[in-house]
Amino acid sequence: MNFANVSVADLDSASTSAMNGAAFGIVKMSHDGKVTDYNDWQSKFTGMSKSAVIGKHFFSQVAPCTNNFMVSQKYDAGATLDESLDYTFTLKMAPTPVKLRLLKGANSQYLLCNK
Amino acid sequence: MSQEQELERLYEFLYVAPVALVEFGQDGTIRMANPRLAQVFNRISMGAYFPNFFDFLDKYIPSLLAVIKAFDADNGEIQENVRYSVDVPAEQGSERLWFDITVARQEQDRYFASLNNVTQQMKLAEQNHYRDQWLSAITNHLQHHVFFTIDAVGIVDSWNRTGEVVLGTISTHAIGMSLLEIVECDANELEKCMSLAAKRGVASFSATMTDRHHQRVSGQINLQSILDMKGDLQGYSVVLSLS
The missing domain is CATH 3.30.450.20 (PAS domain)
Known part of the structure; x- marks a missing residue:
């Protein structure tokens, strides 16, 4: 799985183990922003286990720093989305420049995170 | 609760805390920060990254940098809830964000700061200020x-x-x-x-x-x-x- 060119269809069909094998973070969400999957990379770098974030609203309960027009509101703009941007996360409270990829398809939406 | 779960709860607390928190050293190097601080940086410029808090202050709040540098005690509160504004890009044009900033020196090489976004309160205060001026213009005549x-x-x-x-x-x-x-x-x-x-x-x-x-x-x-x-x-x- 490649950060730059993985598609929504690839992610929709990926098994949990395939997602856990990715060398970047994957947050899978329903269209209302609830976390439905959270891969090992994301868990390792945020310090939050999958069980702690599943079912929570990603933009308000997990990563409120993304609850703005640059990230969360992009998902509301249309039926599909594929946009990359530079961002700063505080992974385990260490400010870290990351690259985000925002993806949205018919069934789910994804936030990909790469250092 | 296991130690791991306790740590996770602590992370969650810091991730969702509704105020920006930062720890930095004597040279301004950021050692810890929570997502609200990252959000401030990201609002200033998408993807903006300031490994040094003083670089951020020097560019956007130089008066606060001067206050911190002038504090010569080994520890103590440098200031409490002093208000500053920062102009940031918005979805359309730009927006002025207001922060109440508290800074404390914990040890010689260890500082903590909190940045509380009070933009909404300032907008209300500004509306009242305009209303007072309008009323004053009427009553004066x-x-x-x-x-x-x-x-x-x-x-x-x-x-x-x-x-x-x-x-x-x-x-x-x-x-x-x-x-x-x-x-x-x-x-x-x-x-x-x-x-x-x-x-x-x-x-x-x-x-x-x-x-x-x-x-x-x-x-x-x-x-x-x-x-x-x-x-x-x-x-x-x-x-x-x-x-």
């Missing part, structure tokens, strides 16, 4: 009307230039007076009028009063109820209109 407020039992609790110009009563004298000392009317009639205004919002009656030339003049007294945010009566605004 009225010749035959007096505006003031009374509390729920009829005691003057605010006064302005209109009362000085028309009635010749200065603010320090007027505040604390009963409305009955300003207008000559029957106490029962005034009470009735206040009850009516409390019930319906507005009420008026006629009365006489003494103007600044010590002449008795007649006029109309209009009362409008002032309610607090819960809808409870706090007093009345009064407009005296001289005939």
Whole structure:
């Protein structure tokens, strides 16, 4: 799985183990922003286990720093989305420049995170 | 709860804390920060990354940087909730964000700061400031009307230039007076009028009063109820209109 060119269809069909094998973070969400999957990379770098974030609203309960027009509101703009941007996360409270990829398809939406 | 779960809860607390927190060293190097601080950086410029807090301050809040550098005690509170503004890009154009910033020096090489976004409060305060100026412009130019407020039992609790110009009563004298000392009317009639205004919002009656030339003049007294945010009566605004 490649950060730059993985598609929504690839992610929709990926098994949990395939997602856990990715060398970047994957947050899978329903269209209302609830976390439905959270891969090992994301868990390792945020310090939050999958069980702690599943079912929570990603933009308000997990990563409120993304609850703005640059990230969360992009998902509301249309039926599909594929946009990359530079961002700063505080992974385990260490400010870290990351690259985000925002993806949205018919069934789910994804936030990909790469250092 | 295992140590791992406790750590996770601590992370969650810091991730969702509604205030930006940062720890930095004597040279400004950021050692820890929570997502709210990242959000401030990202608002300034998408993907903006400041490994050094002083670089951020130098560019956007240089006066705070000067305050921190001037603090020469080994530890202690440098400042508490001092307000600063930062202009950031918005979805359309730009926006001014306001922060209350507290900075403390924990040890010689260890500082903590919190940045509390108070932009919404500032917007409300600004609206009130504009409204005050607008009201002031009106009251400064009225010749035959007096505006003031009374509390729920009829005691003057605010006064302005209109009362000085028309009635010749200065603010320090007027505040604390009963409305009955300003207008000559029957106490029962005034009470009735206040009850009516409390019930319906507005009420008026006629009365006489003494103007600044010590002449008795007649006029109309209009009362409008002032309610607090819960809808409870706090007093009345009064407009005296001289005939």
